[in-house]
Amino acid sequence: MEVDRRSEPPKSPAGSTGRVTRTALLGGAVIGAGGLAAALPGLAGSTQPASRDARILNFVLRLEHLKAAFYEEAATAGGLTGELGQLARALARHERRHVDLLLGRLGGEADAAPEFDFGEMTRDADRFARAVETLEEAAVAAYIGQGANLTRPNMVLFAQIASVEARHAAWIADVLGNDPAPKAADEAKTAEQVLAVLEETGFERGS
Amino acid sequence: MSDLTLEDLDRDGVLQQDIDALYGRTRADFLRTAVVGGGALLAALAVPPATRAETSKANDVRIFQYALNFEYLQATFYTETEQAGTVSAMAEPKAVWARTLGAHERAHVRIIKDVLGDAAGKKPFFDFRGNTETEERFTRTAVAMEDLTTALLTGVTPALHSRRLVAAAFSLLTVEARHAAWARHLAGIVPVLDAVDRPKPVAEVDRIVASTRFISSLDPRTTAQGRPRFVG
Amino acid sequence: MVAVTIAAVTPTSPLEGQAGGAAPATAASVRADVPALPPPVEPAFLPGEPVELGTTRHLSRWAVVRSPTTARAAPSSGSRALALVPTRTPEGTTNIVLVLDDRVEAGGGLWIRVRFPGTSSANTGWVPRRALGGYGTVRTRLVVDLRLLEARLFRDGREILRAEIGAGRPAWPTPTGEYYIRNRLTAYASPTYGPVAFGTSARSEVLTDWPAGGFVGIHGTDRPDLLPGYVSHGCIRMKNSDITRLARLMAVGTPVTIR
Numbered sequence: 139m140e141v142d143r144r145s146e147p148p149k150s151p152a153g154s155t156g157r158v159t160r161t162a163l164l165g166g167a168v169i170g171a172g173g174l175a176a177a178l179p180g181l182a183g184s185t186q187p188a189s190r191d192a193r194i195l196n197f198v199l200r201l202e203h204l205k206a207a208f209y210e211e212a213a214t215a216g217g218l219t220g221e222l223g224q225l226a227r228a229l230a231r232h233e234r235r236h237v238d239l240l241l242g243r244l245g246g247e248a249d250a251a252p253e254f255d256f257g258e259m260t261r262d263a264d265r266f267a268r269a270v271e272t273l274e275e276a277a278v279a280a281y282i283g284q285g286a287n288l289t290r291p292n293m294v295l296f297a298q299i300a301s302v303e304a305r306h307a308a309w310i311a312d313v314l315g316n317d318p319a320p321k322a323a324d325e326a327k328t329a330e331q332v333l334a335v336l337e338e339t340g341f342e343r344g345s
Numbered sequence: 346m347s348d349l350t351l352e353d354l355d356r357d358g359v360l361q362q363d364i365d366a367l368y369g370r371t372r373a374d375f376l377r378t379a380v381v382g383g384g385a386l387l388a389a390l391a392v393p394p395a396t397r398a399e400t401s402k403a404n405d406v407r408i409f410q411y412a413l414n415f416e417y418l419q420a421t422f423y424t425e426t427e428q429a430g431t432v433s434a435m436a437e438p439k440a441v442w443a444r445t446l447g448a449h450e451r452a453h454v455r456i457i458k459d460v461l462g463d464a465a466g467k468k469p470f471f472d473f474r475g476n477t478e479t480e481e482r483f484t485r486t487a488v489a490m491e492d493l494t495t496a497l498l499t500g501v502t503p504a505l506h507s508r509r510l511v512a513a514a515f516s517l518l519t520v521e522a523r524h525a526a527w528a529r530h531l532a533g534i535v536p537v538l539d540a541v542d543r544p545k546p547v548a549e550v551d552r553i554v555a556s557t558r559f560i561s562s563l564d565p566r567t568t569a570q571g572r573p574r575f576v577g
Numbered sequence: 578m579v580a581v582t583i584a585a586v587t588p589t590s591p592l593e594g595q596a597g598g599a600a601p602a603t604a605a606s607v608r609a610d611v612p613a614l615p616p617p618v619e620p621a622f623l624p625g626e627p628v629e630l631g632t633t634r635h636l637s638r639w640a641v642v643r644s645p646t647t648a649r650a651a652p653s654s655g656s657r658a659l660a661l662v663p664t665r666t667p668e669g670t671t672n673i674v675l676v677l678d679d680r681v682e683a684g685g686g687l688w689i690r691v692r693f694p695g696t697s698s699a700n701t702g703w704v705p706r707r708a709l710g711g712y713g714t715v716r717t718r719l720v721v722d723l724r725l726l727e728a729r730l731f732r733d734g735r736e737i738l739r740a741e742i743g744a745g746r747p748a749w750p751t752p753t754g755e756y757y758i759r760n761r762l763t764a765y766a767s768p769t770y771g772p773v774a775f776g777t778s779a780r781s782e783v784l785t786d787w788p789a790g791g792f793v794g795i796h797g798t799d800r801p802d803l804l805p806g807y808v809s810h811g812c813i814r815m816k817n818s819d820i821t822r823l824a825r826l827m828a829v830g831t832p833v834t835i836r
Contacts, residue, residue, distance in 0.1 A: 425712060427630050428630075428714060445627065449627050452624040452625055452628045456622055470711050471711050472711035474706070475687045475706040478679040478681075478687055478689075478706070479681060508618045509619060511618065512619065512620040512621070513622050516620055517624075565710070565713070566670055566671050567671055567673065567759070568670065568760065568762070569669055569760065570762070570764040571668060571765055572766075572770075573762050573767070575774065575796070575812050576787050576792065576794070576810040576812055577809060
């Protein structure tokens with residue numbers, strides 16, 4: 139087995155003299171002369187990481203609230219049959235779990251759940267499927283966009299949820315006959331861009 | 346290839362219930378005996394998400410060196426399957442999938458090699474042990490491989506010291522997850538296992554890869570120093 | 578220098594078009610209650626375009642022989658045995674075979690049709706996949722013309738080298754047929770073989786009792802004045818400058834046609 143067993147990420151990075159030079163090389167390659175610190179978000183600035191985490195968590199919580207409610211309604215509205223019905227039930231379960239996980243992290247800092255009005259969207263298979271794709275793609279881009287801004291424990295949570303949102307996105311794309319993995323790397327969206335997508339659905343009541 | 350099946354891994358039948366519900370008995374039967382490689386993600390239901398108190402640049406290099414080996418593994422697997430003519434014999438949607446995954450994994454190899462520069466390791470010699478010649482074994486192995494990659498990246502992404510590398514790893518993680526879901530959907534098995542993807546520690550990923558014996562211990566030696574014994 | 582793709586994160590929403598360019602009028606009210614969030618961290622790298630494989634038309638594949646096996650006339654263990662295929666060459670290198678085809682037998686076992694070392698009349702057969710190790714690939718092909726006394730190397734179908742050769746005398750003719758390169762020998766002290774020698778899978782029809790089985794080599798020479806000509810025991814000789822060039826361009830596993 140020639141795989142480098144020293145790649146164990148967390149606790150016991152086995153130091154080896156052969157790696158020191160390589161490390162320097164990687165540092166040079168990735169970071170360039172400018173240095174890494176300059177490229178990092180201002181974690182040490184005036185913003186407390188904890189409150190920033192809370193804002194980010196509340197941002198994706200809002201998305202998850204919407205998706206959970208949307209899929210739950212779709213799963214029970216009776217307009218979906220076959221695979222779309224199965225998909226709605228599976229996604230309802232997943233997104234509700236995401237809401238719970240985020241609420242668990244946020245505790246008393248969690249924003250209240252918005253109210254939603256999905257109209258006929260949860261009964262119309264075609265429109266439902268297209269909305270799923272829009273929402274899941276937005277979620278993937280949202281998690282990617284904010285993951286690296288978090289403190290480590292929440293970054294861990296984001297990694298575990300982001301990949302599930304990506305699985306959802308690929309699943310619905312394949313159902314729709316679209317490309318489930320159009321690029322070799324997914325790209326981030328800013329919070330504003332994600333919220334614009336939410337906005338456009340018109341699902342949030344009172345907006 | 347260690348011939349683990351879902352039945353071996355899913356002793357309490359939790360996954361099976363999910364799959365029965367989604368796809369009915371026929372597909373479920375297929376899955377029950379489907380070889381899922383080293384078990385990939387399926388077996389990792391109880392691994393707690395580790396939080397990394399300590400990260401370092403040196404560790405970042407090691408993580409990417411490991412990731413490069415993994416990308417080599419995947420890229421070579423898809424390339425070999427295509428070269429064997431297995432992909433061109435597939436029905437259209439599946440052939441597109443197989444070619445796309447190969448093209449992505451080769452792009453991943455290229456960029457990670459570039460990023461590592463001189464720190465990039467040599468490409469290992471692979472032996473896929475008959476898993477590239479037939480559509481059925483290829484598909485099963487691809488599902489296991491993509492799930493395993495997703496589990497690996499889920500674990501190492503938040504373990505990276507550089508936040509810019511974290512951002513890059515997030516972009517790879519979701520693509521591997523897409524591959525996994527796409528593979529599963531085409532194979533007729535549930536694309537999403539659970540509400541969260543469980544990370545696998547590198548040591549466990551390593552153990553699984555070792556169990557496949559895909560990284561050949563027999564690196565061919567076709568050049569020698571010695572007197573020819575040909576007819577002359 | 579290391580090339581690193583620093584891709585700026587310029588996300589474009591697939592929905593922006595539908596939104597009619599500008600944000601909807603209500604957008605402000607939706608987003609007003611969300612405190613400003615940090616922009617995405619710029620990724621250290623993003624992969625470029627997917628890398629297509631391209632044509633496999635000129636590709637040949639070879640496989641390591643992992644365990645000693647018997648090549649058979651058909652993909653079945655009950656089929657007639659044609660030859661034993663060992664794991665080592667007479668020179669001590671890893672034995673390899675050319676991969677020609679594959680088939681799943683009725684019992685589910687995977688069989689590979691291979692070209693193995695031997696005489697041209699008996700050098701293809703079926704072996705179980707489990708007897709083989711990993712695969713290698715080459716894009717080169719060597720064509721040896723005994724009438725013109727020249728060798729031509731092709732890569733992706735295009736000629737990249739041509740050299741005059743010496744071949745077997747009438748009593749010990751170089752065997753014609755389809756073969757492959759199975760090893761490369763260097764750093765030996767034998768001027769008659771020149772600086773580099775390739776071992777082929779071609780076995781002489783007449784010198785089969787030769788100590789190492791009578792396999793044909795492609796090598797240099799200390800008698801370039803004899804080339805081109807029919808001068809050898811069956812081996813293919815080249816000028817040392819030509820064999821050195823060939824060694825830079827031709828990988829082990831390259832198919833060889835001798836005609």
